Amino acid sequence: MKISYHRRRKIKTRRxxxxxxxxxxxxxxxxxxKELKVTIQTIKRDLEALKTMSEEDFTFETRQTxxxxxxxxxxxxxxxxxxxYYTENGDLNIVKITKDLNTSRATVMSVLNGE
Numbered sequence: 001m002k003i004s005y006h007r008r009r010k011i012k013t014r015r016x017x018x019x020x021x022x023x024x025x026x027x028x029x030x031x032x033x034k035e036l037k038v039t040i041q042t043i044k045r046d047l048e049a050l051k052t053m054s055e056e057d058f059t060f061e062t063r064q065t066x067x068x069x070x071x072x073x074x075x076x077x078x079x080x081x082x083x084x085y086y087t088e089n090g091d092l093n094i095v096k097i098t099k100d101l102n103t104s105r106a107t108v109m110s111v112l113n114g115e
Contacts, residue, residue: 014038015046016058022050072103076111 003011014036021032029043036043079085079097087093094108 011046012057012060014042015050015053018043018046019050019058072101072107073111075101076103076108080112 017036018032021035026032026035029040029047033040033043076097079100080092085093085096092112094105097103097108098105
């Protein structure tokens with residue numbers, strides 16, 4: 001079963017709050033459930049999940065600034081002039097660009113379309 005983006009974000013936010021409460025010294029599941037206004041069963045599930053979460057799981061990704069987006073677009077335009085990013089047939093190798101820049105296909109396509 002697929003979980004929606006908003007549901008995943010809500011779960012992550014609750015687990016971050018749970019982690020914060022634990023760091024403040026509240027360890028009893030009943031007290032944690034009361035603080036977060038969820039069931040004890042949910043707290044127990046979250047406590048199990050906290051055991052496997054890494055440090056970066058407790059933060060949200062930041063959005064790119066306008067300058068970073070423009071820099072990425074400039075880099076993509078420079079890659080279009082480079083022969084290494086074309087296949088033997090002369091087609092653009094979009095997969096190679098997305099991997100090298102760690103960006104989405106949609107970003108590369110928007111630059112190609114002049115957006």
